[in-house]
Structures are given as C-alpha cells and as structure tokens.
Amino acid sequence: MKRGDIKPGDVVRYTPSRDHCREGMAWAIRPRGRQVLVDTYWNVGVDSHVLTDEEIATAEVVFNTNDFHELPRYDRGTPDQWKRYAPKDRETISAQRGLQHRYFVRKGASEDWDTIVANARDYADECAADAEAAVRRGKLALDELERVLAQRQEATGE
Structure with missing residues (x-):
C-alpha cells in the first residue's frame, strides 16, 4: 500500500x-x-x-x-x-x-440467529467445562484436607 x-x-x-x-x-x-x-x-x-x-x-x-x-x-x-x-x-x-x-x-446488517445460537452453545460448553473443573478442584481440596487431617493425627495423636 x-x-x-x-x-x-x-x-x-x-x-x-x-x-x-x-x-x-x-x-x-x-x-x-x-x-x-x-x-x-x-x-x-x-x-x-x-x-x-x-x-x-x-x-x-x-x-x-x-x-x-x-x-x-x-x-x-x-x-x-x-x-x-x-x-x-x-x-x-x-x-x-x-x-x-x-x-x-x-450498515444494513441484522442480528444473525445462527451466530446467536452458536454463541449460546459456546457459552453453555464453557460453563460445563468450568463446572467440571470446579468438581476436580473440589476433589483435590478434599484430598488435601484428608492428608492434612492425617498428618495432624500422626503428629498430635488426636
């Protein structure tokens, strides 16, 4: 140019x-x-x-x-x-x-239903992935809690 x-x-x-x-x-x-x-x-x-x-x-x-x-x-x-x-x-x-x-x-463009539906589908997929990740993090947190409680029991006898 x-x-x-x-x-x-x-x-x-x-x-x-x-x-x-x-x-x-x-x-x-x-x-x-x-x-x-x-x-x-x-x-x-x-x-x-x-x-x-x-x-x-x-x-x-x-x-x-x-x-x-x-x-x-x-x-x-x-x-x-x-x-x-x-x-x-x-x-x-x-x-x-x-x-x-x-x-x-x-100029002159209208909202596009295929795009709107695709965006909604992408958002639903993203939310589902976030939920799965939250479940995994929750399991890891519970595993860590069990590990810490076991360490405390071993260290203190409680």
Missing part, C-alpha cells in the same frame, strides 16, 4: 517500526485536511503515531468505517450486542494492546 492508496475511514493492520506504544492497527483520518493513518494504541488522539511510508508499505486494509456504524462506545452491553451479528458483519478497532475496543457493525 502507498500513501495515495489510503481512503478516508480505512482501518489497516501493519507492521510497526517499533513495538512500544504501537497497536499494529491504524485508522485513516483527515486532520487539518491531510489524509493520514494513525496507530490506534492511544485510540485516535493527539498522541497517536502517524504511520511512516515504510509502515504504510506493510499495511493491509481490514475494513472501512464508512461501510459500518459504530455501536455505543461506553455501554457495558456493547460487546454482547456486537456478538449477535455474523462475523462477516462485524469488526473492531483495538487500542492498548487489545484491552480496549471500538465495535462496528456493517
């Missing part, structure tokens, strides 16, 4: 020239009338790194925000709402090494 290939709203993955405070994801914005790609590590603000020509050469477009609408940024339910859309209809922009996300859904 070259600087002239950048379209407003493009979101790209790229290889940063350094790892410190870089997300490896950038968003095309137009501050002061000039089209630039800014790394999303600091979200998109005054401290954001503007990609160099060398970094732009490694960039690949992931999606364009003009084809999507952003879900509410600070609503706790946004990640769950976003997961109700088919994977082909949803995208994210990450910041802070993936600790923060902005959630986008393709």
Whole structure:
C-alpha cells in the first residue's frame, strides 16, 4: 500500500517500526485536511503515531468505517450486542494492546440467529467445562484436607 492508496475511514493492520506504544492497527483520518493513518494504541488522539511510508508499505486494509456504524462506545452491553451479528458483519478497532475496543457493525446488517445460537452453545460448553473443573478442584481440596487431617493425627495423636 502507498500513501495515495489510503481512503478516508480505512482501518489497516501493519507492521510497526517499533513495538512500544504501537497497536499494529491504524485508522485513516483527515486532520487539518491531510489524509493520514494513525496507530490506534492511544485510540485516535493527539498522541497517536502517524504511520511512516515504510509502515504504510506493510499495511493491509481490514475494513472501512464508512461501510459500518459504530455501536455505543461506553455501554457495558456493547460487546454482547456486537456478538449477535455474523462475523462477516462485524469488526473492531483495538487500542492498548487489545484491552480496549471500538465495535462496528456493517450498515444494513441484522442480528444473525445462527451466530446467536452458536454463541449460546459456546457459552453453555464453557460453563460445563468450568463446572467440571470446579468438581476436580473440589476433589483435590478434599484430598488435601484428608492428608492434612492425617498428618495432624500422626503428629498430635488426636
């Protein structure tokens, strides 16, 4: 990709020239009338790194925000709402090494029942696995209790 290939709203993955405070994801914005790609590590603000020509050469477009609408940024339910859309209809922009996300859904997309059912099935499987792990931990704890009680009996005669 070259600087002239950048379209407003493009979101790209790229290889940063350094790892410190870089997300490896950038968003095309137009501050002061000039089209630039800014790394999303600091979200998109005054401290954001503007990609160099060398970094732009490694960039690949992931999606364009003009084809999507952003879900509410600070609503706790946004990640769950976003997961109700088919994977082909949803995208994210990450910041802070993936600790923060902005959630986008393709314009005109509807919630997808196959995705909703698959998510519910995955959650049920995860809960079942957690329950099995809890039973194993409980058994280990009871075994440890028996061991400690036996040691106490041996040491004290009680």
